[in-house]
Amino acid sequence: MRGxxxxxxxxxxxxxxxxxxxxxxxxTIAPGESIGIRGPSGAGKSTLLYALAGxxxxxxxxxxxxxxxxxxxxxxxxxxxxxxHIGLVFQDFLLFEELTxxxxxALAAAFGARGGAASIRSRAGAVLERLGIGDTxxxxxxxxxGERQRVAIARAxxxxxxxxxxxxxxxxxxxxxADRMIxxxxxxxxxxxxxxxxxxxxxxxxxxxxxxxxxxxxxLREGALDA
Amino acid sequence: xxxxLLDGWQxxxxxxxxxxxxxxxxxxxxxxxxxxxxxxxxFLLVRSLLWRYRWTNLVFVALIAVSVGLGVGLTAQxxxxxxxxxxxxxxxxxxxxxxxxxxxxxxxxxxxxxxDVPLLDGETYEKIVSNENVSLAAPIAYGDxxxxxxxxxxxxxxxxxxxxxLAEGEMFSRTGQAVAGSAVEVPLGASFTPAHGVGDGAExxxxxxxETVIVGRMxxxxxxxxxxxxxxxxxxxxxxGLANGHAPERAGQIGPPFDTDYFPGTPAVMVHADALWANxxxxxxxxxxxxxxxxxxxxxxxxxxxxxxxxxxxxxxAVVTQVLVTAGxxxxxxxxxxxxxxxxxxxxxxxxxxxxxxxxxxxxxxxxxAGGAVLGLGAGFAAAGLISREISRRTDILVxxxxxxxxxxxxxxxxxxxxxxxxxxxxxxxNRPVIADLRN
Numbered sequence: 001m002r003g004x005x006x007x008x009x010x011x012x013x014x015x016x017x018x019x020x021x022x023x024x025x026x027x028t029i030a031p032g033e034s035i036g037i038r039g040p041s042g043a044g045k046s047t048l049l050y051a052l053a054g055x056x057x058x059x060x061x062x063x064x065x066x067x068x069x070x071x072x073x074x075x076x077x078x079x080x081x082x083x084x085h086i087g088l089v090f091q092d093f094l095l096f097e098e099l100t101x102x103x104x105x106a107l108a109a110a111f112g113a114r115g116g117a118a119s120i121r122s123r124a125g126a127v128l129e130r131l132g133i134g135d136t137x138x139x140x141x142x143x144x145x146g147e148r149q150r151v152a153i154a155r156a157x158x159x160x161x162x163x164x165x166x167x168x169x170x171x172x173x174x175x176x177x178a179d180r181m182i183x184x185x186x187x188x189x190x191x192x193x194x195x196x197x198x199x200x201x202x203x204x205x206x207x208x209x210x211x212x213x214x215x216x217x218x219x220l221r222e223g224a225l226d227a
Numbered sequence: 228x229x230x231x232l233l234d235g236w237q238x239x240x241x242x243x244x245x246x247x248x249x250x251x252x253x254x255x256x257x258x259x260x261x262x263x264x265x266x267x268x269x270f271l272l273v274r275s276l277l278w279r280y281r282w283t284n285l286v287f288v289a290l291i292a293v294s295v296g297l298g299v300g301l302t303a304q305x306x307x308x309x310x311x312x313x314x315x316x317x318x319x320x321x322x323x324x325x326x327x328x329x330x331x332x333x334x335x336x337x338x339x340x341x342x343d344v345p346l347l348d349g350e351t352y353e354k355i356v357s358n359e360n361v362s363l364a365a366p367i368a369y370g371d372x373x374x375x376x377x378x379x380x381x382x383x384x385x386x387x388x389x390x391x392x393l394a395e396g397e398m399f400s401r402t403g404q405a406v407a408g409s410a411v412e413v414p415l416g417a418s419f420t421p422a423h424g425v426g427d428g429a430e431x432x433x434x435x436x437x438e439t440v441i442v443g444r445m446x447x448x449x450x451x452x453x454x455x456x457x458x459x460x461x462x463x464x465x466x467x468g469l470a471n472g473h474a475p476e477r478a479g480q481i482g483p484p485f486d487t488d489y490f491p492g493t494p495a496v497m498v499h500a501d502a503l504w505a506n507x508x509x510x511x512x513x514x515x516x517x518x519x520x521x522x523x524x525x526x527x528x529x530x531x532x533x534x535x536x537x538x539x540x541x542x543x544x545a546v547v548t549q550v551l552v553t554a555g556x557x558x559x560x561x562x563x564x565x566x567x568x569x570x571x572x573x574x575x576x577x578x579x580x581x582x583x584x585x586x587x588x589x590x591x592x593x594x595x596x597a598g599g600a601v602l603g604l605g606a607g608f609a610a611a612g613l614i615s616r617e618i619s620r621r622t623d624i625l626v627x628x629x630x631x632x633x634x635x636x637x638x639x640x641x642x643x644x645x646x647x648x649x650x651x652x653x654x655x656x657x658n659r660p661v662i663a664d665l666r667n
Contacts, residue, residue: 046666050662050665053576055576055661055662056662075581076580076581079575079578079579079580079581080578080580081578082576082577082578083577083578083579084578086578088576088577090573090665094569094570094573094665096272096275096279096570097279098274098275098278098279099271099275103271107574107577108577108578108579110267110268110269110271110272110579110583111267111574111578111579111580111583112266112267112580112583117268155577
């Protein structure tokens with residue numbers, strides 16, 4: 001599925017005691033564009049990312065992906081949007097250690113994402129193969145960090161999402177592994193025409209993004225890498 | 228209940244009724260399972276969670292198994308004991324004795340528990356034996372023993388009535404011979420001298436010279452009589468220095484008829500009539516101011532009815548134990564779902580429907596509960612078997628405690644109830660904050 005445009009306006013996400021964690025007056029992302037989000041620790045980067053995924057119940061304002069405003073949708077509709085349109089990649093992979101690479105990558109087949117179980121399994125297998133995971137029948141508890149993150153990427157792409165949201169995807173990897181993972185992620189997103197939003201401190205990853213957004217004290221601004 | 232349903236129910240065989248009750252008890256669990264898992268395949272993830280926390284899960288399963296096993300074991304054991312005591316008494320149609328406590332006489336005559344009781348005289352015995360409905364009237368004279376085995380004086384007819392053909396050897400034909408019960412560990416051909424009395428107070432020299440040889444062995448009866456040594460009643464009288472029941476010209480005779488004038492007395496007479504109605508007539512005839520007649524089976528029924536209250540208390544205790552364990556298990560399940568809350572949060576972040584996550588948690592709990600129940604069934608069966616053997620060893624009453632429909636019904640009810648209660652941790656898991664759990 002090709003990327004979806006994002007339009008955010010008057011977004012605020014509050015935390016305990018009504019404290020504002022993130023405030024964004026306006027953010028627009030074109031379909032297929034890749035955006036890097038950076039900022040100091042605790043500034044609200046991940047909060048923003050989870051809000052864009054429809055996972056922040058305290059989000060107010062507008063988060064419109066195509067025609068769907070996630071803030072206005074109910075919880076079950078937001079879940080449906082995620083399983084049909086969003087692929088998520090986490091810093092520490094979040095895999096089911098006892099499942100095989102194929103079982104993890106095709107996790108969505110268990111709960112019926114768009115396209116049906118068979119197509120999810122087939123796509124998961126294809127992405128794993130493309131990412132160089134040969135033994136897909138092996139349980140992931142014996143995998144290296146790099147292999148695990150590749151399985152996590154395969155899981156994020158198995159439902160052929162329009163949007164990939166990645167939260168510090170290279171933070172748990174060594175440099176060489178991180179570089180390979182960045183190549184894989186960016187290539188897969190670009191060739192699929194998918195919108196990619198990655199929260200990261202990793203300069204190499206941020207350099208590969210079309211655009212940067214900086215989050216400081218919960219506020220967004222267009223950013224640029226220092227020379 | 229509408230009459231048509233009642234008629235239909237009563238028209239079913241007991242087995243069909245039990246199967247139907249089982250299905251009805253299981254129905255809530257099965258229906259809940261079908262509704263919860265409809266449209267989803269949570270089993271791969273459930274298997275993953277079971278393996279991930281396998282040791283904790285094993286503890287939970289063991290806890291449930293112990294609770295279920297306790298309930299199953301108690302009910303099976305109680306029924307086995309009831310059936311065992313009834314089986315041991317079934318050959319004793321009617322006991323006639325001197326007036327007193329029926330229960331004391333029941334224990335003394337059927338279960339061979341020593342007791343001092345007054346004797347019936349020869350006239351009474353004659354009256355019993357001459358009744359036209361009586362086909363067997365056997366004096367039962369107890370009070371002696373050998374190495375812990377009660378030595379009981381009776382007649383060959385009673386032995387044949389009690390155990391049919393001998394398992395080996397031959398019937399005693401004179402005093403100085405004995406037939407051993409099937410569990411008496413004295414070989415055929417061995418001789419012994421009975422002691423006067425039983426237990427620690429037995430006088431071993433009291434009957435010196437009354438050497439007796441084992442000449443035969445009864446087939447097993449599943450009653451305390453398997454550990455008794457049976458001798459001619461004449462021998463018991465003789466070793467106590469009494470007349471031997473027969474006039475001097477028939478001094479060597481064994482068994483009836485006895486001569487009233489030479490009948491020294493017997494604690495009890497086991498009476499058998501061929502027709503069932505005749506037993507009731509005999510009971511009526513011998514319930515007098517000089518004699519007491521009772522059906523051991525009826526006394527036992529009253530005793531069981533009395534024990535029924537205890538049984539209800541035991542059953543209640545079993546249920547209370549299971550409820551407590553269930554409450555513990557459910558609390559534990561809530562704690563366990565916190566252990567894998569990050570995984571559940573991941574599923575929800577990936578867009579899994581709430582009902583799918585609910586199904587994962589419920590199926591996980593259901594697997595632990597069902598596994599524990601099945602293991603508990605086995606544990607209860609094994610425990611009941613072990614306890615039965617021990618009771619049989621100690622009382623000589625053959626107790627067979629096997630699983631029967633009540634145990635299956637108990638487990639089906641337990642499983643259904645706990646699976647319904649397992650909806651609670653599943654609901655609680657859904658209310659957990661996704662982002663906070665993802666970041667844990």
